[in-house]
Amino acid sequence: MLTNPRSDRVRSVRALSRRSVRSRTGLFLAEGPQSVREAVVHRAEHVRDVYVTAQAAQRHTDIITRAEDAGLHVHETSADVLSTMAETETPQGIVAVCRRADLSLDAALAGLPPDAVVCVLTHVRDPGNAGTVIRGADAAGADLVVVSDASVDVYAPKVVRSTAGSIFHLPVVVGRPVNEILAALAARGIRRLAADGAGTTLLHDAPLDGPHAWVMGNEAWGLPAEVRAQCDDVVRVPIYGLAESLNLAMAATVCLYASAEARRRAGR
Structure with a gap:
């Protein structure tokens, strides 16, 4: 059992809270049973180590069994060690150190299906928004998320x-520049739809019958005019009540589910 919160191993895991360390090592931390379970089940080849307290191991035997069956290193820790490793104030007793699944833009686009749905995030700065959009893209069946540099x-x-x-x-x-992302999408024949309140095309009229990418802007200032000009259409989510606007995560989810519905109607 790991019991020393000051050990080099514990400090190296804790250091993954810093972006510079994640960039240098290619590693990141997944915290809590939900994240660790999905990592172990769907990306076991990218999981380097699992750390768990005795109490959490008893609560989450399914995760531990799956990790051990996959040949992963599972380390029992004290509550103090786990708390030192995790960023959250009240960790749930289990974390995993994972390797980044770095994928080039060209390789990702080459692997898309003919009716691909892509979500592009440009200069998104809020961690909660970025994570929620990725979750919404997954739920709506999107095929790829691209996050620009400066995000x-x-x-x-x-x-x-x-x-x-x-x-x-x-x-x-x-990590790719916005202009490069948009050009690569165009080269693959993927229609680029800017989601912006300045759009003249309403969401229910948007052309969603072929491969397309939703291009989402920054939480505060949206999409600059020069980015909108590089897109094939600018689409607005209609507001029927008195709300001034939708936030980024809400708007992205609404647009992605419109794409999912278009796919359903097409028989996919």
């Missing part, structure tokens, strides 16, 4: 927690 690190602990495990379900490409 929040999707492997930050709060983002990973906000995805509720969805970061282990679908490919996520990070």
